[in-house]
Amino acid sequence: MIYPKITLITPTFNSEKYMKYTLESIVSQKYPDLEFIVVDGMSKDNTLEIIKSCDIVDKLITGEDKNLYEAINKGIQNSSGELVKIINSDDYLLENCLKEAAEKYQKSKNKKIIIDGYLKAINENGSFKSIWTKEQKIINNYDVFNHPSWFVPKKVYDEFGLYSTDYNICSDYEYYLRLKKNDVQFQTIKRPIVAFRMGGKSYNLDSMPEMIKINLKYFPAFKAYPDYYKHYFFKVLQIIYNKTREKFPFIIPILNFLRKK
Numbered sequence: 001m002i003y004p005k006i007t008l009i010t011p012t013f014n015s016e017k018y019m020k021y022t023l024e025s026i027v028s029q030k031y032p033d034l035e036f037i038v039v040d041g042m043s044k045d046n047t048l049e050i051i052k053s054c055d056i057v058d059k060l061i062t063g064e065d066k067n068l069y070e071a072i073n074k075g076i077q078n079s080s081g082e083l084v085k086i087i088n089s090d091d092y093l094l095e096n097c098l099k100e101a102a103e104k105y106q107k108s109k110n111k112k113i114i115i116d117g118y119l120k121a122i123n124e125n126g127s128f129k130s131i132w133t134k135e136q137k138i139i140n141n142y143d144v145f146n147h148p149s150w151f152v153p154k155k156v157y158d159e160f161g162l163y164s165t166d167y168n169i170c171s172d173y174e175y176y177l178r179l180k181k182n183d184v185q186f187q188t189i190k191r192p193i194v195a196f197r198m199g200g201k202s203y204n205l206d207s208m209p210e211m212i213k214i215n216l217k218y219f220p221a222f223k224a225y226p227d228y229y230k231h232y233f234f235k236v237l238q239i240i241y242n243k244t245r246e247k248f249p250f251i252i253p254i255l256n257f258l259r260k261k
Contacts, residue, residue, distance in 0.1 A: 007081030
């Protein structure tokens with residue numbers, strides 16, 4: 001099999017804490033046709049030293065960025081791979097991730113697709129938290145989109161544009177809705193292919209204002225809210241439970257009961 005060229009893009013800023021795990025996971029893939037681009041937002045710690053010590057980096061782009069998505073866009077614009085994958089500097093690739101995604105892409109007659117997969121969620125200290133499948137719905141019967149697992153053909157970015165820099169936290173969600181509205185299909189590898197570290201702003205209530213704005217951009221008001229509020233209602237209950245589980249153990253049975261409704 002002739003494997004398509006894959007471009008990996010890692011945006012970094014003061015990423016010394018976890019960067020070595022990302023780099024090691026890339027090296028372990030042993031993928032035959034790989035381009036690796038790092039976009040650094042002028043890190044002040046040892047991030048650049050760690051990156052420069054590894055000989056797998058093909059392009060290092062440095063400079064200030066408006067936000068994460070501007071950094072990602074710089075990487076995409078400088079990429080030459082047929083498939084493009086974003087791998088964040090606190091995440092890492094799981095075994096045989098690149099080859100399996102490439103094989104699934106090559107077997108598909110439709111090349112205007114996204115290859116995605118399940119995620120292994122880990123805590124900040126690296127301990128296992130959970131597996132994220134795609135069985136849940138994010139809004140209006142759209143699946144949870146597991147952006148850290150995506151492999152995107154360069155031609156998809158060429159046709160539908162790059163990530164919007166108008167959003168600091170949820171531009172990946174806006175891009176997902178943009179693709180769904182244009183009938184871009186997803187083909188899913190039904191196992192965890194990327195480990196991602198919990199704790200970012202995308203996974204707490206800081207993202208709520210942007211998600212509301214994005215939902216209203218793509219859906220009529222009466223469709224933009226119900227699933228969205230249900231989604232965040234459970235998040236709020238989970239936060240309350242995590243902080244009060246010893247004092248109020250009855251909260252979790254209530255949460256489980258409501259999820260079934």
